[in-house]
Amino acid sequence: MSANDLKTMLSPEAIKKIDLWIGKYPTERKRSAIIPVLTIVQDELGHLSREAMDASADYLEIPRIAAYEVATFYSMFRLEPGGKHVVSLCTNVSCMMAGSEALKKWFKDELGIEPGQTSEDGRISLKEVECMAACGGAPMLEVDKQYHENLTVEKMADLIRDLN
């Protein structure tokens, strides 16, 4: 595998964005750009496959395991292809106390999915995440990149049903 693989996987615009990020760090510390690079790769490809992580690591000239570490550490990175929309539900202390368990149950009852699963129609993937720093609006969840706060089961049900 070579650094060129990423170029064949992604659009020229994405590569341009990646190079912009790499340019922000000293040349011998390209490694620092790993999070933006993986983010751009995921935006483009939908999820981070083994090949995509390998290509990103090679592009940055870092050990591949370093890319795997980062990709597995952060909950915003997806290693498996998921549904059309990714719903990240916070179940940390504040949200839990404000009722996130009920929200989680709704997914089970209505869509038949638990955290880590994708609905049958491929529309929704549910993820259980740790605190996303929006405790003031607990309970909260994130749809793709949009936060939704001060939820009730009804509010959330409308929101999720309207996703397509």
Place this chain on the structure above:
Amino acid sequence: MISIEVDGRKIEAEEGSMIIEVADANGITIPRFCYHKKLSIAANCRMCLVEVDGVRKPLPACATPISDGMVVKTGSNMAQDGQKSVMEFLLINHPLDCPICDQGGECELQDLAMGYGRDVSRFCEGKRAVVDKNIGPLIETDMTRCIHCTRCVRFGREIAGIREMGATGRGEHMEITTFIEKSVDSEVSGNIIDLCPVGALTAKPSRYRARAWEMTQYDSVSPHDCIGANLHVHTHRNQVIRVVPKDNEAVNEVWLSDRDRYSYEAVTMPDNDNRRLLEPMMRVNGEWQTADWETALEKVASKLNMIVQTDGAEHIGAISSASATTEEMYLLQKLIRGLGSNNVDHRIRISDYSMQGNESLFPELSIELSELEALDACLLVGSDLRKDQPLAALRVRKATRHGQIATINARKIYNNFNVLHEIEATPDDWLQQVAGVAKYLLDQAMAAEGVSADSLGYEGLDELLKDSKVEQAHINIAKMLTKAEKKGVVLGLGALEFNHSAALRMLCRAIAGLSGATFGIMTHGGNSAGAYLAGAIPHRGPGGADVEEGGQTAQQMLNDGKKAFILLKTEIGKEAVHAEQAKSSLKASEFVVALSSYNDDEAFEYADIILPIASFLETPGSYVNVNGHWQDFNACVSAPGQVKPAWKVLRVMGNLLDLKNFDYVSAQDVMQEVKGRMGAVGDRIKARWQCPESLPTEGHCPEPLNIYQVDCWTRRSKALQKTALAKGEEDLKRPKLSPFHNILGGV
């Protein structure tokens, strides 16, 4: 120096050191898991919490630098509470499988749990379990036992220079893993077994073989490279169970290469598929038959005597492995010289012997191994350190933290350290590339001093280099050397095997001399230095004594063919640079006697008598490493069957041939005699400059030996043979490690 107080003791210590270093240096025990003196500080296990006066929380001793007047309490209530709480957390998920764990009895977690653990756990939740990984034939994993100290991860990143392990996931889901199904391919990977404080990483070949407390520990020395790594050999019921490093800062630090660690498999009977040769073998009418020692040795003696009388002693040749012990080589040369010939050699991987008279007493590094890591500039010529002397590569890698490395090689070499200036020559223009550097340095020196090459001590060099071209790449390397304070030029195995190695050696010697660098050679096998000192070379006797001219080198003997050959621990067809030719020469020979440990030795193709000799770890002896350090050792296990140590076999051969002074009682007697011959050396033998006659523009580099094919033992280690390195399947592309990866705190 500042003074601090630890547990009521006043201690003077270097400013900037960590509490744990000061405590370790003064024999004060602080428990720890993630801290290791050779690795960067992670401070992630928190086991080393101590109380520091004036600080309201316990502090990790590994990551707290000392300050003047600091008062540290390692055993106060606060410290102990902290340590016990950490231990309680570590034990939440650690399985209670000590009875079936190979680490049991030598486990850091087990030991510390005795002191800091509770008798009963307060946690009734289920323990987490982690799927075991298959990371290759050398290391067994049991990842449920892992306590995430990350020593193995840091070792790969900082020491080995290839990051194969990592910590994926986070929190409860964190795992130490390669993430993808992949073997750990580093040539020093086995060290993570020693580093692992628990039983998560253990040695695969010795799994379930013996408990730590049942084994007996012996000291020995590794025969596979010229480093001479110090070994602790663990045996049980006269079987070698495993090999671990013996700390020696001057030689192997705390590390071993995988070759040093796993080659013992070739010695132990069940591990090597009973490939040991147990009885003397004789070829009678073309059929191999077993024989007793008396018959076999008498046959050898009478045959050799006959050849001496009918054809002359010069028709007998002796060739030794470069990894035989000094004593064995000394007796071999004494035997052959006693018969009246100087045809004895160990240099089967050298194809150019010219100017051998101008070599130093023995090929040496001329700086201590530990000084390698202090070099500001180092030029490596024809050296694949990572494969040839893996532990030296770790030292050079350390040098790259502050220093610069340049290489001039005739093939692509993948190092585990960053190289600043790399010249990849072809065998044909290798000499010219080196000459370019020499020429630039010579021109500079002549201009600066206003003198000729002759008066600089390099007679004829200007004439030799007059057509050489100086390119920018050459100037870069030359300047790198001249600018640096501590600098060295090191020749590797590739340079020695080159067909114009003498000219290459002289040019490099000139580069070193003109730039003020030290000049060193990394040699073949574990005992090249010992071979030179013992006189297992045709042009010099023991201790460099003068001998009559006309002794033939290994290559001459094999080219010309001999009536009789004596082979010691070597399979020429697998080891020599001109293997095929060598083998046919042996086949054509009238009488070949081989001293070998194996019943599948290549000698069965061409020998007439094969004598079963003790393998390494079964014989006493000594190796001399590339620094000239004389390291002796005793047998760790006794040899099986009728097998005898080679020094005894050679001794009896000497007796049967009626040679004088062959009455040694022990290997130590032999060593004393060799050492006695050293006294007369003085300054008589020194490396001298001799101008090569020309710089040929054609060259040939023999194919290098695989890292696990270098001697009869590595070749027969089953585990090593299963590795990607042995199969030539390793992933050569090594990601560049940023300088960040070289930074080590505290060391």
